[in-house]
Amino acid sequence: MKSRGVQIFPGFSSTRNEIVRHSLLLGGLLVLGVGLVLAATAAPSFSRQSATPQDPPSSMIPDVKCIIGLEDIKPGAKGTLASLPTGLEFTTGKKKAEIAISSIQDVFTGQDTKQDVGGMSGTLVKAAIPYGGGRVVSLFTHSVDVLTVEYVDSGGGFHGTIFVLPSSKAEAFKNQLVALGAKVSKHVDPLGPKEQKP
């Protein structure tokens, strides 16, 4: 039958074979493409999962803002906060500040909200939107954690520093500092609602 078919419609047979071959090739490419896409999307999550057990989740927290209180660090600087066996370390660009565990007097955590469009440029944008449109922009907020660390320097002078961390990171970080030996007293939360917190 095969030879016959070839004989009767030689052109058709070769075209059909080509179509089959092409469709197989296309199908293969499609499967490969889909596989690649799936692999690409899955790879980061796998790597994240594999990295999680190695590093404790909040031993190094990126995107932390130091509001005030660290020597040689400009108020409002953004950087990475890390808990080391020796103490707490904040790194921003080339600058680094460290607070020794033994010098920490108290650690406080709290919650606050932060404007999605904030800062000087954000404020200017809000002010520039006509018909009070900037007020609508002000409605968009996200919650953040606030970590306050009180410590003393080598001369006994009291210092305090405030960090703004991504949401639900401060408590775990505080626990790590406590586990390392930082002093903490019992606290009373002065303000209930999140938004009320200054």
Add this chain to the structure above:
Amino acid sequence: MKTLGRSPIRAMFWLATVGAAFLVAASLLAKPATAGKPGPTTEQAQKLTASAIQLGRVEPPEDLLIPEDTRVSVYENVVLELTKTKKFQHIYRSGDRAAADVPDLIILTMIPEAFKAGSQKKREVTTVAGATSIKVKVQFTSREGKVLLEKDVEGKVRFYGENLRATYDLAKKVAALVNQSF
């Protein structure tokens, strides 16, 4: 009609010139007498002198609850603003052992009297509600505990800005008070 001669015109010109000069001289003499004299004499009488200042911790009374970040922010902002005034050779923090040897040390204590937690969202959306404010009693005392100067200072953030900006406003006002008084 008889036209005026040259001499009366010249006399009028001189009269006007002398009058103008007299008015200018009188205004120049009057300026320091009205603006300057009473100010410096009263201010100089109240001015305090000290080579160093020590900032005490911000401890609110038991019935006033203030978040820790606000207390710390007040303290640190005041340290920064005191440094900017350049009125003192040394600014010591609370507990600094080096302050014990300074003879003319002045101690700055801030006692919170009132605190209103606002909301940045409310402020920016309504423009009338949600202001954050903190009021403190600022005391300058000698090492012996004698109160040299006492004043209430209030820090506020009314419209744009995060809540902790009230502490920055307060620190600016404390620095202004230092500039006036030292």
